[in-house]
Amino acid sequence: MIARIGTLTLSALLSASLLMCQKPGVEEQTAEGRANKQAEDIQNEAANKVNAAQAAADQTIAAARADFEKAREDYRHSRQGDIDSLNQKIADLDAQEKTATGKTRASLDANLPAIHAQRDAFVNDMRGLQMATSATWDSARARIDSEWDALNTAVGNAK
Numbered sequence: 001m002i003a004r005i006g007t008l009t010l011s012a013l014l015s016a017s018l019l020m021c022q023k024p025g026v027e028e029q030t031a032e033g034r035a036n037k038q039a040e041d042i043q044n045e046a047a048n049k050v051n052a053a054q055a056a057a058d059q060t061i062a063a064a065r066a067d068f069e070k071a072r073e074d075y076r077h078s079r080q081g082d083i084d085s086l087n088q089k090i091a092d093l094d095a096q097e098k099t100a101t102g103k104t105r106a107s108l109d110a111n112l113p114a115i116h117a118q119r120d121a122f123v124n125d126m127r128g129l130q131m132a133t134s135a136t137w138d139s140a141r142a143r144i145d146s147e148w149d150a151l152n153t154a155v156g157n158a159k
Contacts, residue, residue, distance in 0.1 A: 068134045075141065076129055082148065083123065089155050090115060111158040118151045 093115070097108040125144055132140040 064134075068137070072129065072132065072137065076126065079126055079144065079148065082152075083119075083126070086119065086152065086155060090119060093155070093158055108158060111154065115151070115154050115158060118147075118154060122147050122151050 090112075093108060093112060097105060097112060100108055122144075125147060129140060129144065
């Protein structure tokens with residue numbers, strides 16, 4: 001019986017020692033697997049942050065574009081009202097030219113062709129505002145404002 005107990009003890013000890021010993025490289029493989037998993041998680045997190053930042057930037061850009069489009073359209077609408085008013089003044093000058101005499105008629109005859117040309121150029125430039133980008137908007141608007149001031153002054157001085 002002692003031999004049997006000894007044999008069983010010896011077998012138990014060997015079995016336990018085999019279970020306790022790990023194969024060489026298993027610990028390193030496990031550590032490498034964890035490191036790879038961490039790297040993958042970090043890459044996924046970075047990609048998610050990049051995507052979120054890009055989505056936020058896209059929203060900001062879209063809002064800025066919409067604001068620019070609205071501002072440009074509001075300006076064009078306002079200037080169109082000015083053109084309509086100016087067209088009425090020019091029509092009044094054209095009618096006055098037909099009935100005027102002397103100095104008034106000579107002044108109108110001299111000024112109206114230039115006013116009509118200025119007005120046509122202004123209207124063409126206003127049409128070009130539709131193509132103005134946000135990068136060219138400030139200079140285009142300044143040019144239109146300057147042309148408007150000159151045209152409005154010319155019509156006011158034509159009488």
